[in-house]
Amino acid sequence: MRVLVIGRGGREHAIVWSLSKSPKISKLFCAPGNGGIAGLAECVPITELQFEEISTFAKEQAIDLVMVAPDDPLAAGLVDHLEAKGIAAFGPRANAAIIEGSKVFMKELLKKYSIPTAAYESFDAYEPALAYLRTQTAPIVIKADGLAAGKGVTVAQTMEEAEAALKDIMVDQVFGKSGASVVIEEFLTGQEMSLLAFVDGSTVRLMVPSQDHKPVFDNDKGPNTGGMGTYSPLPHIRESIVQEALEKIVQPTADAMVAEGRPFKGVLYAGLILTPNGVKTIEFNARFGDPETQVILPRLQTDLLDIFLAINNGTLAEQPIEWSEDAAVCVIVASPGYPAAYPKGLPITGLDQVQDSLVFHAGTAIEDGQIVTNGGRVLGITGIGKDIIEARQKAYADLDRIHFDGKHYRTDIAMKALK
Template sequence: MKVLVIGGGGREHALCWKLKRSPSVNEVVCAPGNPGIKRDARCVDISVEDIDGLMKLAADEKPDLVVIGPEVPLVAGLGNRLRDEGFAVFGPDKAAANLEGSKSFSKRLMYEAGVPTARFEVHVDVNEAVDTIRSWGAPIVIKASGLAAGKGVIVARTEKEAIDAARDMLAGNSFGDAGSQVIIEECLVGEEASCLFIVSGDTILPLASSQDHKALLDGDKGPNTGGMGAYSPAPCVTDEVADEVLETIARPIIAALKKKGAEFIGTLYAGVMLTDDGVKTLEFNVRFGDPECQPLMSRLKSDLGEVLLAAAERRLDGVQLEWEAGTALCVVVTSDGYPGNFDKGQVIGGLDDMEAAGALVFHAGTAEKDGMIVNSGGRVLGVTAVAQSVSQAQRVVYTALEKLDWPGGFYRRDIGYRAVAREESRD
């Protein structure tokens, strides 16, 4: 079959890479794609925000399946329009995508559905937000309600930091319209994990567990980012934890959406915190996580095209997933200065040498200039490896990264450290 993938980041590179290797797939088209994706798909330069352009592309290409990678076109209703034209689509409609598009909607739906989550309040008035912050005290979490590319969350250690963040968001300085509402949450303590599911109506198929490192600096310090690295599986997600997430989080939220007339077809991402009081939900996304998608696709043995088409055609029931043994680990290389300001157009060398050292190099924020690969975004590369253990996968990736020739690149040196510590404690 022919598959059209929408998006141009590291997640979409991993999806295109896996789809190209799926026996059921004979052609992959990607819009807009990136220089790395060009090795695995035919790229067409149409922005993910150009909904009319993407509709015309689908009409011209006539794909058997459309896979919508990022949240922006999902929230804009691309899934609705494609289904209205008769396409098989993997990605939720606009009403279901609101689960990610509006954190205030998501938190209220969690409350209605009885999904365990942190105590919260929604504010549009800065004075009321400040009163809540002073009443609750710090540490406290401030979130922009709208889409903010994974960066709209401030874990404030002091009341002043929280008040400054809320004021900045509500004034429109930090995240524009995304911050016109802010969520104030209690700060949960525990270990964070990512639990993803392929959903098709009432059928919910768990993916392997993973863990993302969202903080910029080693030791999970510094500002939140879209993700600095991830690995799969996550040892903290035991079979018991996985069952708890499925039964107390995934099933209730999908049922609650259905009650509102929103049938979910696509990937449900539950970011969870393993607390002393049980598993609690941090956030929902309505697509594959980035960078979690990179290690997940690296470990998946099943035919991805068949699985996603089965979900799109509402025949997912009975589908089983097979995974490679061992661990996949991905380290994200960013432009120095991310998540703040950074320079673009810097030449990136050593990519072939990293792959020769045993790593998969997934492109995210890259572009081509004068025949060279240059950085064009904040998160630029996802350097990934699969090995028998997390420590071995970590070693392969960081050895490969020694070949990277890009002085303007930055990456954490400790991705997977919790899992490595668990391994060492068992030895």
């Protein structure tokens, strides 16, 4: 088969890496790809929202399957566009991807079907939102309704911070149209867990659980990022809690989407929190998580292409899916200044010195034959070991072998599993 993956980040590098192991794939493309993906697939200079160019390329190259990985083209309807052109595509259609594309839609769906989540109110005008906010107490969570590259959520520790976040979103429009509506949500405390699932409508097959680290600095300090590292499995979280999440949240959500006439086919990501009152939903994403994918797919022993085809064919229930017992720890290496302004084009050295880890490129490019930085999150270093301790040691040892000016990373990824 000839397969085209859409996207350019660490998630897409991990997907391309996993697909590259499939004996069924004769040719692998990625649009637009990055400096690391170029070693596994032919990178094509077409960006994620160039729908006509993507479909034309897919026709010209006789592509058998287009795998749409990022949130923006899913929400904008790339899968619908490709299917209308007679091109097989993997990922939810726009009417299902809205579960990530609109936080208001997601919260209203959960309320309608009594699926556990934080108490909230939503607003599409600033003054009523501000008036409501002033009746609440901190800490409190302010969320832009639409997609904002993982940065549209503020966990405000003071009311001043909350009001500033609300003004940023609705008045100053720092996230553009994504901030036309907001969700103001109660703050929940507890361990967080990312639970991804393969879904073909009503059939839900959980992947191995993982845990992300959103704040930029050690000990969960500083502003939220797209994710500074992740690990799997979660030895400190009981299997019974994972089952509770499946039975009370993930399966009911898939069923709710079917009932709403929006069957979800693809990868459904549940961001969960383990509260004293049980597991609750923080968010849903309509695709693989980044950087969760960089620890989940290295543990997958089944051909990823077979799973994609089973989802598209509606035969996921019969598809065997096997996982390794190994542990995986991914540490993100970021540009200086991230998640605020950061430089690009910094030469990266030491990639050829990596010994025990997988290196997934998130924000890199090739300039004059040299790999350089090209994003805020630059690389994901994934160590694999018999347990979290060994996987962690491998990741950090290899991270020390890689250099670029001002490289920044957290030193405490996966420590929650060891405490």
